[in-house]
Amino acid sequence: MTAHGPTAATPSDRPSIFRTAMGDDVFGRLHPQLQRRFSVGLGSGEACTGRGVMEQIWHGGRWVRPFLALGATRNILLPREGRRIPFVIENVPYRDAYGRETVTFVRTFDFPDGPRRFDATMVHSPARDCVLDYLGTHQHLASDLYFSADPAGGLVVRSGEHRFREGPVDVRVPRWIGGDAEVRESFDERSGRFRIRVRVTHRRFGPLFGYEGSFRAEYRDVRGLEPRPGLRPIREEARA
Template structure:
């Protein structure tokens, strides 16, 4: 299918590799954001507002609070919350190209919450492996596709828990299925994003939606700021991608 958008030249990135020809169906601005990588030499910082941050029933909050200690998920709710996302490429300690997805939410009262992820290309090159949190204890396969209108859709697959020698698949009954939709709003000249995490039994768990603008910097000049990389890095890939 011919893209309805005029593709902009972009370097190879882990996202372009994972999506293949489908990458060309993305809006040029979305293409540029997801061309961030060592080849392009660019980092991207997004600044905006989350119109709404929400979570499910009261039973969900203890799990979100536990995860927040390692910068996984956000236990608070709110509206019109200032937001930043930092996408910076670097080579991890195992020699893999990695792109950070560090989201910071600035809640009222000076309370900030982070939701950290580091993404690498799966060994088969057909998906992204998403390591979550400061210690990368959770890993998830991500499947990327274009939505036909220039937007990007990211859906999670298998989740695994890693701690020392422990390597366990997280059962779907207790895990969360994530869907991320990101697109470029031509009229507003902003990126829009909608994130929703659900459980197959308990329903909606957590999500947010809002918009942001993006700016690009030369990663070779600026480097990777302190605190952006995780405390501990995990070398193991998810089994179905190995």
């Protein structure tokens, strides 16, 4: 069954990884539509697909482009700029090869010269007391995510420590290299759309990359189902 529009949050006997990380205080202050979106998980049995338009996708100076292009080879960040770019975001829960509840954040942007993807998969890390955001097709980069609610019931997500993981290598990305990400998501009652704004900045060099737009969400029952082919990462990282 697919549900559309402003409906109440779906109850769950087992909280989602996001609610677990937020705690009931933060989660309870979110708009009901954000509560439902971030209840996506194995407990709710729901997946969420958002379809909408990015009003603007931007990046910093020319020196940023080679790094964005390198990341794009593993579906990390976007090397393109544009306005009014259609996009889809797929949030699908599943259990990974290590038995952890995982939720996809796969974004596909329909640029005029062809689609581009920005992939992430998220798990809860009890040891780090946060959601761990694995970036890209091979989960080589991992970022700690921390959640708060703004006074209007919107969700604010900020990144913490970044780590690079490959084989025996597990190193913290120095602060002078890594960027700081901030995501703001809200629900507009009048339009029935979610609004999203993402900004990645560097402490010394300023804005690096970002986008903002809006989308409508659809929910579907995925209990007992696997994500569609191509949605899961190629490589899964054991360390959380």
